[in-house]
Amino acid sequence: MRIALIQNHPRFGEVENNLNGLLTLIESVEADLYVLPELCFSGYQFVSTDEVRSLAVDPDGAVIGWLRQAACDRNAAIAFGYPERSAAGCYNAAMVVTPDGRDLRYRKTHLFYREKDLFLPGDSGFGVIEWHGLRVGLAVCFDWYFPESFRTLALKGADVIAHCSNLVMPYCQQADLTRALENRVYIATANRVGTEDRGGEALTFTGGSVLVSPRGEYLLTLPKDAEAAEVAVIDPEIARQKKINRYNDIIADRRPEHYTL
Numbered sequence: 001m002r003i004a005l006i007q008n009h010p011r012f013g014e015v016e017n018n019l020n021g022l023l024t025l026i027e028s029v030e031a032d033l034y035v036l037p038e039l040c041f042s043g044y045q046f047v048s049t050d051e052v053r054s055l056a057v058d059p060d061g062a063v064i065g066w067l068r069q070a071a072c073d074r075n076a077a078i079a080f081g082y083p084e085r086s087a088a089g090c091y092n093a094a095m096v097v098t099p100d101g102r103d104l105r106y107r108k109t110h111l112f113y114r115e116k117d118l119f120l121p122g123d124s125g126f127g128v129i130e131w132h133g134l135r136v137g138l139a140v141c142f143d144w145y146f147p148e149s150f151r152t153l154a155l156k157g158a159d160v161i162a163h164c165s166n167l168v169m170p171y172c173q174q175a176d177l178t179r180a181l182e183n184r185v186y187i188a189t190a191n192r193v194g195t196e197d198r199g200g201e202a203l204t205f206t207g208g209s210v211l212v213s214p215r216g217e218y219l220l221t222l223p224k225d226a227e228a229a230e231v232a233v234i235d236p237e238i239a240r241q242k243k244i245n246r247y248n249d250i251i252a253d254r255r256p257e258h259y260t261l
């Protein structure tokens with residue numbers, strides 16, 4: 001299975017331009033699963049809930065339809081983050097769309113920093129969707145900081161975690177090595193680049209998207225400051241083998257009776 005990391009530089013609020021840029025990056029490489037960043041066509045640094053609402057989209061609407069169409073055209077799954085509008089308010093959401101018209105929907109569980117003033121806390125829980133024999137789990141950016149997020153996806157059977165991100169701290173790309181090892185899963189962290197200076201605060205996104213193997217190896221490392229699209233081949237069977245030697249199985253050997261939740 002070929003996994004593509006798509007790393008873009010969205011311009012805040014320029015939804016159509018940003019979508020066109022993403023589609024150009026997607027079309028530049030051949031893959032079975034494309035992983036795009038968090039809030040990948042809206043931009044990140046919203047200044048009010050009204051502004052979020054003005055750029056948030058309906059998961060069944062026309063904007064997401066562009067990405068559904070791209071999945072059909074390329075016969076590939078696409079994972080991406082977007083601002084989701086609902087009757088109750090807006091969510092920092094992500095979705096995996098497949099060419100056969102299915103999708104997996106996710107609302108970010110762990111909101112970061114000012115996101116807490118702007119979005120509703122996610123209520124979907126973590127999920128996994130199967131596409132062409134590959135089990136894809138979905139997480140958004142700051143979820144990585146909570147080991148329970150990727151553990152839950154591993155326990156739900158994910159082979160690869162599509163981790164749509166807008167990282168501003170420098171730790172995740174290294175922490176992914178540990179998260180991948182401790183769960184024996186592939187992690188595809190698709191990050192963005194660029195700076196957004198809005199609402200009196202500038203945020204610079206750290207780029208450096210990574211694809212990490214269940215053995216704790218970098219399969220892809222993208223540049224820190226430029227748009228990019230790169231592909232690597234993965235073997236889901238490696239993620240399904242939770243035994244690390246004759247004695248140890250990292251899932252079966254857990255001792256939950258000694259853990260505090």
Ligand code: ACM
Pocket residue numbers: 038111112140141142143165166167168169
């Ligand atoms: C983040 O969750 N966007 C850092």
